Amino acid sequence: xIQSGVAVADRGLDWIRGGGEAEIVLSSRxxxxxxxxxxxxxxxxxxxxxxxxxxxxxxxxxxxxxLDGGYFWxxxxxxxxxxxxxxxxxxxxxxxxADRMGPSSAALALASDTxxxxxxxxxxxxxxxxxxxxxxxDSAWRQVDRLDEEIGALLPLAFHHQxxxxxxxxxNVGTGLRASxxxxxxxxxxxxxxxxxxxxxxxxxxxxxGLYGEGSEVVGNFFQVSNQTTLGKTEEDLIDHLERVTCKVxxxxxxxxxxxxxxxxxxxxxxxxxxxxxxxxxxxxGLGEMMNLLSGVRLGVSLKLxxxxxxxxxxxxxxxxxxxxxELAAGASLGEQEADLCRATYVRDKLATDERDxxxxxxxxxxxxxxxxxxxxxx
Amino acid sequence: MLCDDCRDKEAExxxxxxxxxxxxxxxxxVSCAAGRGISAEDxxxxxxxxPPLVDFLAxxxxxxxxxxVPDSSEPCPFCGTSATDFRKAGRVGCSQCYVHFENQLxxxxxxxxxxxxxxxxxxLSQASDIxxxxxxxSSMRRRMKRAIETEDFEAAAELRDRIHEMEVQE
Numbered sequence: 001x002i003q004s005g006v007a008v009a010d011r012g013l014d015w016i017r018g019g020g021e022a023e024i025v026l027s028s029r030x031x032x033x034x035x036x037x038x039x040x041x042x043x044x045x046x047x048x049x050x051x052x053x054x055x056x057x058x059x060x061x062x063x064x065x066x067l068d069g070g071y072f073w074x075x076x077x078x079x080x081x082x083x084x085x086x087x088x089x090x091x092x093x094x095x096x097x098a099d100r101m102g103p104s105s106a107a108l109a110l111a112s113d114t115x116x117x118x119x120x121x122x123x124x125x126x127x128x129x130x131x132x133x134x135x136x137x138d139s140a141w142r143q144v145d146r147l148d149e150e151i152g153a154l155l156p157l158a159f160h161h162q163x164x165x166x167x168x169x170x171x172n173v174g175t176g177l178r179a180s181x182x183x184x185x186x187x188x189x190x191x192x193x194x195x196x197x198x199x200x201x202x203x204x205x206x207x208x209x210g211l212y213g214e215g216s217e218v219v220g221n222f223f224q225v226s227n228q229t230t231l232g233k234t235e236e237d238l239i240d241h242l243e244r245v246t247c248k249v250x251x252x253x254x255x256x257x258x259x260x261x262x263x264x265x266x267x268x269x270x271x272x273x274x275x276x277x278x279x280x281x282x283x284x285x286g287l288g289e290m291m292n293l294l295s296g297v298r299l300g301v302s303l304k305l306x307x308x309x310x311x312x313x314x315x316x317x318x319x320x321x322x323x324x325x326x327e328l329a330a331g332a333s334l335g336e337q338e339a340d341l342c343r344a345t346y347v348r349d350k351l352a353t354d355e356r357d358x359x360x361x362x363x364x365x366x367x368x369x370x371x372x373x374x375x376x377x378x379x
Numbered sequence: 380m381l382c383d384d385c386r387d388k389e390a391e392x393x394x395x396x397x398x399x400x401x402x403x404x405x406x407x408x409v410s411c412a413a414g415r416g417i418s419a420e421d422x423x424x425x426x427x428x429x430p431p432l433v434d435f436l437a438x439x440x441x442x443x444x445x446x447x448v449p450d451s452s453e454p455c456p457f458c459g460t461s462a463t464d465f466r467k468a469g470r471v472g473c474s475q476c477y478v479h480f481e482n483q484l485x486x487x488x489x490x491x492x493x494x495x496x497x498x499x500x501x502x503l504s505q506a507s508d509i510x511x512x513x514x515x516x517s518s519m520r521r522r523m524k525r526a527i528e529t530e531d532f533e534a535a536a537e538l539r540d541r542i543h544e545m546e547v548q549e
Binding site: 035037039040041043044123138142145146148152157158159160162163164165166168169170171173174175177229230231232233234235236237 | 457458459460468469470471472473474477478484487488491492493494495496497498499500501502521522525526529531534
């Protein structure tokens with residue numbers, strides 16, 4: 001059984017605890033696109049058909065073993081902040097919220113441990129997905145595969161003997177599979193080797209983009225690398241290929257970091273501590289600035305130049321430092337300036353807690369969290 | 380040459396067809412040909428010297444039962460997506476569009492993916508035949524092998540049971 005209408009709360013954040021190679025690879029994601037037989041794809045379907053699709057998928061989700069005890073949300077009836085929260089957690093895409101005439105009839109089902117779920121009525125009727133911390137493409141794929149088998153046994157899916165699983169966009173047809181890793185590559189950026197690596201990635205059938213998906217800019221040296229093609233290869237081949245290339249990129253990144261450590265140790269150390277210092281003491285912090293500074297701190301933690309914060313905290317700040325998460329914490333909608341103030345307070349607090357736990361000398365020279373570090377009201 | 384059907388009269392109608400990648404020739408008398416719904420006028424192959432390829436091409440032009448090729452200048456009969464809609468949005472409207480625009484899509488898919496043939500998981504619908512099921516069993520075997528390699532024994536056991544179930548059904 002799945003539960004409807006429960007609060008979004010902290011659900012869908014399990015990946016932040018990390019996994020293999022967590023200092024360099026933040027998360028691994030696998031999704032497959034599927035459509036129901038006998039219905040136009042969501043972009044072409046009428047309101048009634050879309051609502052009908054949601055009901056059929058809700059009934060199937062209710063019986064799917066992987067989703068037992070999980071959650072189901074109708075995106076239309078969610079509070080606007082909760083909707084944004086789901087987008088910021090990458091659980092639904094912004095396209096799912098695109099302005100439509102009338103209700104969007106979009107929905108999200110999530111397993112009880114929130115490691116896998118189903119996005120309903122985005123570009124395709126079903127997007128089955130799994131998200132895991134660190135480099136864990138194989139286990140993410142196994143979860144999606146299992147969920148796919150369960151859903152496929154309950155609902156008739158659109159499949160063509162030659163083209164495979166049919167999708168609204170021909171770039172997804174076949175396996176419908178998109179596997180991606182979110183990877184942090186400051187070493188390659190600082191040594192200016194990144195363009196060569198990205199060029200190499202493109203040449204082997206992979207593609208990259210920024211943290212926020214298609215068309216988004218690369219911020220904070222975070223790159224999302226994924227397979228470009230979906231037809232003509234098995235799912236396992238696509239996953240293996242991305243995993244192999246990712247391991248190679250990790251190797252290059254490690255190489256670049258050791259070059260930096262040998263050839264410019266003081267420059268590197270200065271960069272890392274400056275980043276930490278600003279995050280630890282700033283009173284106003286823009287999202288882009290926070291991302292770039294988190295990159296420096298993450299590099300410092302990975303190279304053991306900093307004792308704290310923990311990688312998990314860095315992952316959490318990446319998520320909770322976004323606007324809707326700050327608004328949820330503040331219990332009010334925030335203008336840009338207010339958001340920057342709340343963000344700075346939140347980040348200072350998180351870093352101070354980890355600093356105390358790790359016994360690291362505070363960056364601001366004070367002995368402990370000062371009065372000025374306590375959050376202003378509403379923060 | 381005697382008629383292939385009655386072995387009595389002189390063959391006057393000569394047909395060449397391609398079936399399962401194999402070329403076949405058929406020589407019939409006028410009455411047997413008429414019995415098969417072929418008129419000597421249509422085939423215009425009254426001399427043995429006519430090259431088979433001409434017969435073949437002529438046959439292509441002749442009317443007869445065959446799978447209707449959808450006219451993709453028309454919108455998809457199921458969802459109404461037209462070729463222009465598709466070009467504009469880069470999205471098709473439904474699964475029937477893949478049949479309706481099959482030819483255009485096939486070459487597009489080849490350009491995008493370097494292939495137009497699915498190699499991954501197979502999906503078994505209610506109407507599937509034995510070839511589909513055998514294909515699915517081999518795809519499941521591949522996945523079971525993979526599950527064993529990655530030490531996911533729970534998934535491997537599940538697949539083993541399902542393969543067994545399907546084999547019993549055969």
